[in-house]
Amino acid sequence: MFKNLLASVGIGAAKVDTKLFTNSVVPGETLEGEVYIRGGDVAQNIDDIYIKLATEYERETEDSTVTEECVLINYRLSERLSIEPKEEVVIPFSLVLPHEMPLTLGRTPVYIRTGLEIKSAINPRDRDYLEVRPHPLMQRVLQAVENLGFHLYKVDCEYTHHFSGTYPFVQEFEFRPNGKYRNTLDELEIIFLLKPDYLEVLLELDKRARGWKGLLEEVFDVDERYARLMVKQSDLYELDFEAVIDETIQRHIH
Incomplete structure (x- = not known):
């Protein structure tokens, strides 16, 4: 009886630990591992035994910025299980990662939360962080932007209701110009919308104020220009990404 009481508050209770076969992934890949x-x-x-793939985003409120968690995948491994003292159970799993998951650049975390639901007890939990690398199409775009003289x-x-995506946020990549655009743009923002067969790239070009007209545009926040382009997997080694992005920027700032 005393051991049961201790277990209910987490002392001498069951433990859970997730072992990932790799913690470095790309959106759209399959993540495999085992739950011990x-x-x-x-x-x-x-x-209940569950695995949750989660990340965090920021939301602006009236007087502050709050950080909220977003569960990208909620996966149930098993509904009921009886485990004896000191018994070990291993459950393999395989998760197809969403294409919309963010990259772990900047302060963005992506992690696996594993948990056990035990009635009238503190539920054991485990957390494992992932490194999410750019998809090859994303990497080509990022490299092209850098080659054009921008630095990330x-x-x-950030939370948004402007996009009808799966999740309530978008990941923004903000660049400052060093090269030929340093006198034309204040910054360049990029949002990736990755799909199974293609990558959509949204660009926001914040023009540098020039003269009274430019100053008024900046004051009234109408100095931004928006562009959109789409690249396919077949473009990876055939398309001149630098030329396409450069032409897109030129077309939208004049």
Whole structure:
């Protein structure tokens, strides 16, 4: 009886630990691993075993900025399981990662939360962080923008209701110009919308104020220009990304 009481508050209770076969992934890939459950000092009934893939984004409120969690995948491994004292159970899993998941650049975390639901007890949990690398199409765009003289200075996930995406946020990549655009643009912002067969790239070009007209545009926040382009997997080695992005910028700032 005393051991049961201790287990209910987490002392001598079952433990959970997730082992990922790799923690470095690309959006759209498959993540594989195993969940290890080890029984504690007493037998326990586990009502639910779940894995959640999650990230965080910022939302502007009236007087502050708050950080909120977004669950990208909520996956149930098993509904009910009885585990004996010191018993070990291993459950393999395989998750297809969403194309819309953010990259772990800047301060953006992406992690796996594994948990056990045990009635009348503190539920054991485990957290494992992932490194999310750019998809090859994303990497080509980022490299092209850098080759055009821009440097990446900020990456964050922000709440938005403007896009009808799966999740309530977008990841913004903000660049500052060093090269030929340093006297034309204040900054360039990019949003990636990755799909299974293509990548959509949204560009926001913030023009540098020039004269009274430019100053008024900047004051009234109408100095931004928006552009959109789409690249396919077949473009990866055939398209001149630098030329396409350069031409897109030129077309929208004049």
